[in-house]
Amino acid sequence: MNEIEEALVIGDISEGENIEIPEELPCIAVRDIVMFPSMVVPLYVGREPSLAAVDEALKGERLVVIVSQKDPDVDEPTPEDVYHVGVVAVIMRTLRLPDDRLKVLVQAVARAKVVEFVQQKPYFLVRIEPLKEEEPDKLDIETEALVRSVKETAEKIFALRGQLSPELNTILDGISEPGKLADLIASHLKLKQSEAQELLEAFDPRQRLKKLYRYLLRELEVATVQAKIQTKAQEEMSRTQREYFLREQLRAIKKELGEVDEHSQEIEELRTRIEKARMPKEVEKEALKQLRRLEMMHPDSAEASIIRTYLEWLTELPWRKQTKDKLDLKRAKAVLDEDHYNLEKVKDRILEYLAVRKLNPKAKGAILCFVGPPGVGKTSLGRSIARALGRKFVRISLGGVRDEAEIRGHRRTYIGAMPGRIIQGLKQAGTNNPVFMIDEVDKLCADFQGDPAAALLEVLDPEQNTAFVDHYLGVPFDLSKVMFIATANMTDPIPPALKDRMEIIYISGYTAEEKLVITKKYLLPRQIKEHGLKPEDIQISDETILKIINEYTEEAGLRELERKIAAICRKIARRIAEGDKGPFRVTRQNLHKYLGPPVYVPELEQETDEIGVATGLAWTQAGGEVLYVEALVMEGKGNLILTGQLGEVMRESAQAALSYTRSIAKNWGIPKNFYEKYDIHIHLPAGAIPKDGPSAGVTIATAMVSALAEIPVSKDVAMTGEISLRGKVLPVGGIKEKSLAALRKGITKVIIPEKNLKDLEEIPKHMRRKIEFLPVRHMDEVLKIALLPDAAKKKKRKASRKS
The missing domain is CATH 3.30.230.10 (Ribosomal Protein S5; domain 2)
Incomplete structure (x- = not known):
């Protein structure tokens, strides 16, 4: 039974009709509540003056005056801290609680005005003036209309709050007196204390009902909006709860069938991979935080897919995996000599780096920049260095790159975001100390999307790249163990700040004699193998090779020369495929049959x-x-x-x-x-x-x-x-x-x-x-x-x- 029904059931004591109210009564000051006549309320009494007032009331007619405090935070109120209009209430039941407090059930019987505070210690004793209302015998049209409007509005509010029952509806219909109706409804409205006190002090029933109607209209508006919000929230909660219930049912069914829950299995796999990745502490903390978020999400949501990809990147990066350097200088020199002819300056620099690594294993990675014309072997030299060091080799080309995100990565808020090429290269290598070749560094382009060369400044600085932060990862990665090698055809387009971070090594072109040696040692055997020939199928003299170099090519590098050698091999391969038998001799006299007439005639002879x-x-x-x-x-x-x-x-x-x-x-x-x-x-x-x-x-x-x-x-x-x-x-x-x-x-x-x-x-x-x-x-x-x-x-x- 709710409070309204209880008030009406016990409400045979009304307006003090059957009770004689003395002039002096003990008084209790209450916080955050204003009582109206006929209202039944349980009070928790704990303050000494209030306990003393209850004890005094129980000795007599069980009557007590209840007034409200102006400020609920005051623990020891004085007469100035309370309102002087309250109610006279009957103490119906009392119950002693374990914490020495007293639970008191009271029913208000009449309004009363405190005329004088007779005593303040040990409890308030007040002289009062009971305020009896005179209800009109017959209602005029305006008052009857007001009563109906108040009832209808109150019923709507109670219905929206879920408080309206058939019994309550009957009780409201049975009250026609304006004063009683106003008190009954006001006692159950969530009014501010000052507004409730204002209604209590309104002695004229009609005026009280008019004020109450204004509050009712406001409460109806609030209750309507509140009901809408609650309905939406309940619908959303119902849908979510239904999905959760179905998902749990599905999980239970799969478990009974012996099938494994894929989402839980995925979470456990990711957790295991995070543990095995041996990440730095701050990175592992971030990874576990994202894993917890993924665990709480629906596995098919878009955000879950983004987090899953991010965690896969974190776990696949080589945080502590590295190859052991082969610090045998003689072997390294043999490898470099085997792969490239001459280039003594570059080879000496690599051997010096190895010597430093041998004496100081914690030495930071070198930043070299090979500058030279096309085709002199800058890129292949990087591959040879990696083989000599026993490291993995990664190559990226920056020719025409104009977006800074290509280097630093995209933020995860973008659709299709991914790390930059540096982090991608390290994942590809599988170690954190590869030889990392950045090709065509002089071909970078600045654009409205940023300057990629500026993004390389941190990457190619041994003092800063110990904590390189890719925008996608958002956590630092140590690049200091990487050996970076940049290549360029010329240094002029490279920004001065970037050039200052690198050790420039110039690689010039080759002389005819050097090209002859390289052709015999590298180019010719490679082309013979690629064209499916055997070394005995082709015979070519040094003079013929020199003629190719001088009269069919004019370059500092070797690319055009290798194309000419490939053209000769192709024609010989065709003849063998047609049934001719070798060996085939290529001489100065028959060279034109393979390559046509000379392209570059020596001008000085003329x-x-x-x-x-x-x-x-x-x-x-x-x-x-x-x-x-x-x-x-x-x-x-x-x-x-x-x-x-x-x-x-x-x-x-x-x-x-x-x-x-x-x-x-x-x-x-x-x-x-x-x-x-x-x-x-x-x-x-x-x-x-x-x-x-x-x-x-x-x-x-x-x-x-x-x-x-x-x-x-x-x-x-x-x-x-x-x-x-x-x-x-x-x-x-x-x-x-x-x-x-x-x-x-x-x-x-x-x-x-x-x-x-x-x-x-x-x-x-x-x-x-x-x-x-x-x-x-x-x-x-x-x-x-x-x-x-x-x-x-x-x-x-x-x-x-x-x-």
Whole structure:
């Protein structure tokens, strides 16, 4: 039986009709409750003054005055801390509790106003004035309408709260007095204490009912919204509970049938894998946290799939797995020599790294960068280093990569997120100390999606990469044990900050003799094997290979040469497949049958010492090149014409060469006012290829002086160097590559700036012996070496005899 029904059942004591109320009664102050007449409430009495007041009331008529505290937090209220309008209540039952508190069941019988506090100790004794209400005998239309509205609204509220029963509905219908109806409904509404006290102090029944109606309308609105929320929540809970119940039933059925629950099995497998992965503590903590989340989720949800993939990545990474380095230096040198010919500088650097690892096993991984033209073996050298060290080899190419996430990974919030290429490479290797080759590091592109080169700064820094954080993983991974090797064709596009983190090792092109050895030792056996041939099926002499190198290829590397060898092997393979029997001899005379006519005819065989033509040396991305600079003098107005698709720097070098030529015109018998009477045309052949840089300044000046003084330039001399206005020859780069290019063309004399003598150490000794390097400081020295005045005098004498 609820409180409303109990109040009405016990409510034969009403409004003090059958009880004589004394003027002075003990008083109890209660918290957080306002009592109305006819209301039955259990009170828990624990304060000493309240216990004393109950004891005093039990000695007499069991009557007590109950008033509400203004502030419920006050433990020892004074007359100023309580409202002075309350109720007179009858103590119906009492029960002593184990904690010395008293449970008291009381029923309010009448309103009462406290006139005076007679005493405060040991309990409140108050003088009261009972407030008796006079209910109207007959209700006017307005009051009756108000009573009906209040009843209907109250019934709706009780129905929404689930409190409306048939008995309660009957009781509400049976009350027609405005005052009693207001008290009964107000006693069961969840009103604020101040609002309830305001209704208690409303002595006029009609006014009390009007105020109550306003509160009822507000409570109806709140109850309606609350009911909607509860309905939605119950529907959701019902659906979830139903799914859970069905899932548990399915699990129980599978268990009875002897089938294993896949979700539980997956969780246990992941837990086992996490334990076996031997992760660092903070990583393992994160993995277990995500595993607990996965355990609470439905296995088919999208979030569960993301967490499952993440945990698989964490468990498959080699947190502590590593290969043991093979620190036998002699064996490592033998492996490097077996895989690559020459490249002594690179091999020495690897052996030094091994020696350091042998003395200090905790040494951090090296960051090397191989720079050189295409086809010289940069990538294959990385594979050879891994074999020499006994490590796994991983290669990634960054050519054209423009998204920073390719390096650092995508955050897990994105659909299809995955770690960056560094973490992917380590998973592929299966160890945390592989040889990691980052190819084409100079081909990275910056974009609105970020700068990948900037993301590499942390990766390629031994001081920072001990705690590299991939965006997908969100936990640190130690990259300090990895040996990173980057490759590039040129260093200019590499950002300075990234270049500063790497040790640059330049790998130049090969001479014809080196290519011959590499062809015999590596290229030819590999192509014979790939084409299904036997070594005895093909016979090719050294002279034939040299002819292929000189007349069918023109490169610093070996790729084109290997393609030519492959073309020969293909034609021989076809002949064998058609039934011909070998061996097949490839000679200089029948080479054209396999490769067609020569592609590159040696130009110097067709040339003599000419006036106005100087041989220069240039550096390109593919290695060194021989560059012919032509100068022609014509009658005109002193114009300088430059053609051959020249860059701004080369045009400025031509202007400097012209100014220098004007300053030395008298020394070489050039007319003083030549710049007023003649036009000078400077041309560099291969006009479709852009050319730039200052290193052709010396060559342009030599061609210009030769044309103006009508003195031929030696065809056996090549030159490189930047020229200043005062004629000084300034140092340039790429001496080794340029020397190789001169040697390929059969030029044995090379003029270089004196300050470049230190660069000759990079050139192998057997090459240095073939080339005569002529160091110069000033342009005058260049002209003395390159120009042939005697040849010019002979020409003039022959011309005079003919005339």
